[in-house]
Amino acid sequence: MALRTISSQLAAQLDKELMGPEVGFTLEQLMELAGLSVAQAVVKEFPYSETRKSQVLVIAGPGNNGGDGLVCARHLALSGFQPVVYYPKRTTKTPFYAQLVNQLKFFKVPVLGAGDNWAQYLDHTKTLCVVDAIFGFSFKPPVREPFGSILQQLRHAQQNLPIVSVDIPTGWDVDEGPADSDCIIPSVLVSLTVPKPCAAKIDTCETHHYVGGRFIPRDFALKYGFEPFPYENLDQVLRLH
Numbered sequence: 178m179a180l181r182t183i184s185s186q187l188a189a190q191l192d193k194e195l196m197g198p199e200v201g202f203t204l205e206q207l208m209e210l211a212g213l214s215v216a217q218a219v220v221k222e223f224p225y226s227e228t229r230k231s232q233v234l235v236i237a238g239p240g241n242n243g244g245d246g247l248v249c250a251r252h253l254a255l256s257g258f259q260p261v262v263y264y265p266k267r268t269t270k271t272p273f274y275a276q277l278v279n280q281l282k283f284f285k286v287p288v289l290g291a292g293d294n295w296a297q298y299l300d301h302t303k304t305l306c307v308v309d310a311i312f313g314f315s316f317k318p319p320v321r322e323p324f325g326s327i328l329q330q331l332r333h334a335q336q337n338l339p340i341v342s343v344d345i346p347t348g349w350d351v352d353e354g355p356a357d358s359d360c361i362i363p364s365v366l367v368s369l370t371v372p373k374p375c376a377a378k379i380d381t382c383e384t385h386h387y388v389g390g391r392f393i394p395r396d397f398a399l400k401y402g403f404e405p406f407p408y409e410n411l412d413q414v415l416r417l418h
């Protein structure tokens with residue numbers, strides 16, 4: 178199936194309509210479904226087993242992509258994984274994010290901040306995968322600290338430690354794809370709602386591609402120029418490649 182994508186501008190317009198007065202989704206609702214879908218992709222890619230390591234490092238950025246990561250960590254904890262969240266730059270935009278952090282504390286999920294030793298969790302003998310919830314479709318290069326050095330460490334770790342990118346592989350241009358050769362190459366990409374153009378630049382031998390963020394009806398998808406994705410039953414993700 179040819180990969181249908183929509184531009185980042187159209188994606189932003191689609192969001193605006195979803196959260197507009199007629200449809201009336203709240204960001205919290207969309208984020209909950211998005212985060213759940215990423216957790217489901219992790220479970221499908223790395224099925225939980227008593228014997229195997231189950232620690233997952235979730236790196237959350239300052240925006241809503243980071244919010245997806247906080248939600249994903251909670252669902253991973255519910256499904257028996259041992260998530261650890263590194264959340265160096267916390268948005269104070271809305272109290273909602275503080276509630277997401279409270280929920281993680283409620284689930285006994287460690288939430289590390291700037292200055293904490295997060296890199297210890299890049300040890301692939303203990304950690305199953307890293308969830309890249311740093312930047313999504315609002316990323317504008319060049320990367321500003323502390324995310325530059327975080328990406329550098331991820332690039333180094335990715336040889337042995339699979340990266341699951343939420344919506345956009347962090348550091349990639351949302352429309353053009355990898356800006357230069359030292360970008361991260363995720364093992365899994367979970368495109369939310371609909372793949373953005375950068376998703377066409379993944380190498381399907383290296384990156385398993387899922388679509389998640391299941392919250393639009395057929396006619397709305399067609400209006401935005403793409404076929405609805407044939408999710409099964411109540412699955413929150415569908416593997417495209």
Ligand SMILES: NC(=O)C1=CN([C@@H]2O[C@H](COP(=O)(O)OP(=O)(O)OC[C@H]3O[C@@H](n4cnc5c(N)ncnc54)[C@H](O)[C@@H]3O)[C@@H](O)[C@H]2O)[C@@H](O)CC1
Pocket residue numbers: 192195207208211238239240241242243244245311312313314315316317318319320321322324343344345369370390
């Ligand atoms: N709109 C939707 O339908 C949904 C969107 N969601 C998520 O929201 C994401 C978009 O969220 P946002 O628009 O908050 O933006 P992002 O989360 O993509 O990140 C932008 C944030 O990072 C900062 N930033 C941007 N470029 C930077 C750079 N070069 N260096 C350092 N900081 C930089 C910005 O100040 C902003 O705070 C999507 O990718 C998706 O993951 C989901 O939460 C729910 C569904």
Ligand SMILES: [K+]
Pocket residue numbers: 242309310311312313342343344345346347
């Ligand atoms: K990301």
